[in-house]
Amino acid sequence: MAGGVKIRKADDDDIKDLSAIGHASFRQAYEAWSHPDDLVAHLDAFFSEEAIRKEMQLPGHNYLIAMNDAVAAGFVKIRENTRPDEVPATRALELHQVYVMPEQQRCGIGGMLIEAAASFARDKAADGIWLSVWEYAPWAVNCYRKYGFDVVGTADFQLGRTVYTDLLMWRST
Numbered sequence: 001m002a003g004g005v006k007i008r009k010a011d012d013d014d015i016k017d018l019s020a021i022g023h024a025s026f027r028q029a030y031e032a033w034s035h036p037d038d039l040v041a042h043l044d045a046f047f048s049e050e051a052i053r054k055e056m057q058l059p060g061h062n063y064l065i066a067m068n069d070a071v072a073a074g075f076v077k078i079r080e081n082t083r084p085d086e087v088p089a090t091r092a093l094e095l096h097q098v099y100v101m102p103e104q105q106r107c108g109i110g111g112m113l114i115e116a117a118a119s120f121a122r123d124k125a126a127d128g129i130w131l132s133v134w135e136y137a138p139w140a141v142n143c144y145r146k147y148g149f150d151v152v153g154t155a156d157f158q159l160g161r162t163v164y165t166d167l168l169m170w171r172s173t
C-alpha cells in the first residue's frame with residue numbers, strides 16, 4: 001500500500017509534474033490503440049504544460065495531486081457544471097482525468113485520488129461524482145467499479161480521426 005502518500009490541491013509549481021504524469025500514463029494506456037499523430041496532438045492539447053496552466057485558470061477546474069513522499073505520483077482533475085443527464089445526482093462533479101504514474105500503479109493511489117475527489121465534492125455540497133471512461137479500458141473500468149462507480153450510459157469520445165465509445169459512470173459522494 002501507498003503509505004507515504006499525501007494528496008493536496010495542485011498549483012502552478014506542480015504543472016511540470018502534472019504534465020509528466022499525464023504524458024507517461026496516457027501513453028502507457030492508450031498508445032497501442034491510437035494513431036501516432038492523434039496521440040501526439042491529444043498529449044499536446046491536454047497534457048502540455050501550457051494546456052494545464054490554462055485549464056488551472058478556468059473557473060470550476062480543480063487539480064489534486066498525489067505526492068508519494070517527494071515524488072509526484074498521480075493526479076485527478078475535477079470539473080464543475082458538466083453533468084450529463086444520465087447521471088442521477090443533480091449536483092455531481094466530474095472526475096475529468098485520473099492518472100497515476102505507471103510505476104506507481106496498483107498500490108492504491110488511484111483509489112486515494114478518487115476518495116479525495118469525493119471529499120472535495122462533498123465540501124462543495126455535491127451529491128455525486130461521475131466520469132467517462134473508454135469501454136475497452138479494463139484497468140480503469142475495474143478500478144472505478146472497485147471504488148463504487150456504476151455504469152449509467154455511454155457517450156462518444158473523439159480522439160483525432162477515431163470516435164470511441166466511453167462508459168458514463170457515477171457514484172454518490
Ligand SMILES: CC(C)(COP(=O)(O)OP(=O)(O)OC[C@H]1O[C@@H](n2cnc3c(N)ncnc32)[C@H](O)[C@@H]1OP(=O)(O)O)[C@@H](O)C(=O)NCCC(=O)NCCS
Pocket residue numbers: 025026029097098099100101104105106107108109110111112132133134137138139140142143144146
Ligand atoms: C486507472 C488508474 C488511475 C488506477 O490507478 P491505480 O493507482 O492503479 O489504482 P488503485 O491501485 O487504487 O486500484 C487498483 C484497481 O484498479 C484496477 N486495475 C488497475 N490496473 C489494472 C490492470 N492493469 N488490469 C486490471 N485491473 C486493473 C483493479 O481493479 C485494481 O484493483 P486490484 O489491484 O485489487 O485488482 C491507473 O491505472 C492509470 O493511471 N491508468 C492509465 C490512465 C487511465 O487510463 N486513466 C483513466 C482514464 S478514465
